Amino acid sequence: MRANCGCVRLNALSVGTCSAVPGAITYGALEGVPLPTGGADMLAVIIAQGRTSGPVFWLTANIHGDEVAGIAVLHRLLNSDIVDHLRGTLVIIPSLNPAGLRTHRRHPYYDDRDPNRTFPGVRKDDDRLREPTVFERLSARLFESMKETADYYIDLHCASILSIPFSIRDRVLYHDESERAAAEALSARLDAMVKAFGFGAVAEYTAAQYIAKELHRSTTGAALQELRLPAFAVELGSHTVSDESNVAAAVIGLRNVMRWAEMLDSPNEAMPPLPMPPDARTRRRDDGPYSSLAGVLDYRAAPGDYVLSGGVVAELRDIWGRPVGEGTIRTTEDSWIIGLEDGVLAYPGAAIAHIGLVDEAPLVEPWPR
Numbered sequence: 464m465r466a467n468c469g470c471v472r473l474n475a476l477s478v479g480t481c482s483a484v485p486g487a488i489t490y491g492a493l494e495g496v497p498l499p500t501g502g503a504d505m506l507a508v509i510i511a512q513g514r515t516s517g518p519v520f521w522l523t524a525n526i527h528g529d530e531v532a533g534i535a536v537l538h539r540l541l542n543s544d545i546v547d548h549l550r551g552t553l554v555i556i557p558s559l560n561p562a563g564l565r566t567h568r569r570h571p572y573y574d575d576r577d578p579n580r581t582f583p584g585v586r587k588d589d590d591r592l593r594e595p596t597v598f599e600r601l602s603a604r605l606f607e608s609m610k611e612t613a614d615y616y617i618d619l620h621c622a623s624i625l626s627i628p629f630s631i632r633d634r635v636l637y638h639d640e641s642e643r644a645a646a647e648a649l650s651a652r653l654d655a656m657v658k659a660f661g662f663g664a665v666a667e668y669t670a671a672q673y674i675a676k677e678l679h680r681s682t683t684g685a686a687l688q689e690l691r692l693p694a695f696a697v698e699l700g701s702h703t704v705s706d707e708s709n710v711a712a713a714v715i716g717l718r719n720v721m722r723w724a725e726m727l728d729s730p731n732e733a734m735p736p737l738p739m740p741p742d743a744r745t746r747r748r749d750d751g752p753y754s755s756l757a758g759v760l761d762y763r764a765a766p767g768d769y770v771l772s773g774g775v776v777a778e779l780r781d782i783w784g785r786p787v788g789e790g791t792i793r794t795t796e797d798s799w800i801i802g803l804e805d806g807v808l809a810y811p812g813a814a815i816a817h818i819g820l821v822d823e824a825p826l827v828e829p830w831p832r
């Protein structure tokens with residue numbers, strides 16, 4: 464395992480046309496999706512390498528094209544003196560989805576799949592029944608590059624317009640009991656890395672939901688489950704905009720993770736006050752509460768609130784302003800509100816918020832059958 468040895472070959476690291484140079488920041492590109500009109504989309508790659516060996520830390524953003532705040536975070540991290548103090552190497556890809564970035568859409572226009580469910584891993588559909596899509600092919604190449612070089616990985620996202628910044632850590636799943644001890648060790652290391660970053664954190668959905676949603680094929684999900692890298696996703700508040708306070712906090716968080724990984728020697732920086740879970744219990748990400756009726760929402764809870772079971776998240780009215788049903792949508796469990804759905808419309812069966820629920824399931828589990 465490369466993860467703990469700190470024995471990176473300082474001169475040997477390349478991603479696409481970008482090759483590391485000790486003590487320098489270098490710029491290049493990884494060829495992306497070939498375009499029918501000629502040429503190919505390209506992923507900009509930046510490598511910042513210190514003069515002494517150490518871990519290789521991959522950092523990416525914008526796989527969802529309308530989630531833009533992570534680009535500024537990565538640009539700001541790359542100040543000119545970072546390599547003077549760095550032990551090891553940063554591999555940075557500011558936009559994993561340039562087509563989505565240009566068109567301001569979550570998905571690239573040439574592939575309808577969620578790009579963050581296209582990485583290698585157990586496929587729900589039988590891979591003999593269809594060809595990999597263009598984005599799956601790109602993700603597979605990117606993944607190979609990560610497999611060769613990465614020791615740690617963070618991918619930057621954004622959530623709904625009204626949402627708090629937070630981190631998401633996946634459960635570590637294992638196929639065979641003989642893998643369990645290593646999975647426990649990986650989970651502990653991941654916990655420490657998430658804590659070093661400093662945002663409030665939730666565990667991912669239940670293992671069964673995780674597989675059903677193909678989150679094991681996300682960037683960081685695949686890195687964790689397939690490559691066994693400490694890897695997690697960060698949510699930087701609203702999509703579409705680059706929120707200054709979240710961007711500034713994330714830059715501090717990344718430098719503090721680099722200190723935890725012994726890539727920087729300087730003292731930890733203080734994190735500005737951030738929304739935190741109401742207590743130390745583990746919480747998992749979930750959606751809810753759900754509306755059973757159609758109507759117009761008037762939210763009565765805000766991101767960061769802790770709404771006890773039965774508390775009101777929104778009032779529900781018809782377009783004339785009259786109450787629909789009981790006139791309220793309430794939590795069914797104690798809920799840490801991490802984000803509200805965009806807009807004000809409710810449809811039967813639609814979740815109206817994103818929440819953190821107290822989670823008693825283990826963070827290391829066998830793959831669900």
Ligand SMILES: [Zn+2]
Nearest residue numbers: 527530620621
């Ligand atoms: Zn995202």
